[in-house]
Amino acid sequence: MIPFVLAGLAVLLAWVAPGLMARRKGFRRAPRAALVAWQAVSVGGILAALAAAPATIPLLLDGEDPMGRLQLVVPALVASTVIVGRLLYAGHHVGTRLRRVRDDHRQLVDIVARHEERVRILQHPTPTAYCIPGRQSRVVLSQGVLDALPEEQLEAVIAHEDAHLRGRHDLLLEFFSVVTEAVPGPLRSPEALGEVRLLVEVLADRAAVRRSGELATARALLTLAGSREPEAALGVGTTAPVRLRLLADGPPHPALSLLAYSYAALAATLPLVLLAMAWA
């Protein structure tokens, strides 16, 4: 019985939960807790899928018809092996690709950009600001953004990028990229990666607000949003309106974080509890 419950739980956490969670937009006001919840659901889904196989073993040990039970045990083992294999493969694939892109870009930036104490400056009129994560991380600004933003807003932008680097938001994005890529196309739920992308921006915005205040952060967002062509052709909306709305709405009710953390704890531990029950 329990192996089926675990398989059902895996389906629930991997395909049903992301869609439902992406619709509860209120949790964006508690970005840190929401990120923990998203991670817990992903990890929980993987654990449930993997635990289904070991949960069948007790059936084999005390079953009256061991050969008949094999029909259950073998498919479960195969499924778990395939999942582990796909995750490892995707992890390797995504990891190498990201590292190569970042390394190439960092080397190029180091050569063409002006070196300053905390940042690299690209001599270019288009306003832009970004960071290159990794062991040798960089914050990169263009001359255009230096010209467009007063100091307080510039500090907000740098604090935002520093928050990405210090918080290792790249690892979060990498994890969700791996999970997304490991799931076969038709079963994929793209909501997770999209929402996590937004949440790390909201979290970094909080750091910018702590440094320069809401007003400077909001103004910097507006200036930069207005200075670039949208990527409409690629079908990706920008995060700017949502982020500004969240800045305008202010901090959340503390109960919201508590709710998200409890949900996270449940999603991550339930598969293990079920596995323990199977063996008990």
Place this chain on the structure above:
Amino acid sequence: MPHSTSAPRLGDLERVVMEHLWEAAGVGDTLFEGATVREVHLRFEGEREIAYTTVMTVLDRLAKKDLVTRERDGRAWRYFPADTREALTAQTMLRTLDDMEVTDRRTALLHFLDGATTDELADIKAALAEIEARAEGEQATSARRKSIRRR
């Protein structure tokens, strides 16, 4: 890993050598005829302790990255910057914006913001107006508190 100690130094030298080549190519009206390893090495003599072979390695790495081109000149190579610094900067910017597949790029480099549509700009401005109004409100309150205290 041995390269983790030497790579930053080589990276630094790559920049210095590129800067030298850009400078040399930009001086005077005559066509830049390239620089040999020996010439680059001479340029840094007394300024930096760089071995001749290191200059060779650095130029070789730059050639592999397509940042310099080279032409045979007898038994030596003459090195040229593949692009002006401005062109390479523009290329770097473009690469952050367009070149990579979009999902990859958005995971590889974290941008402060992507461009917004006109509709989105309207939403942004509305939210900003709210924040501004609240900031003004807070300022007014604190000013009032101050004036009360003064009395």
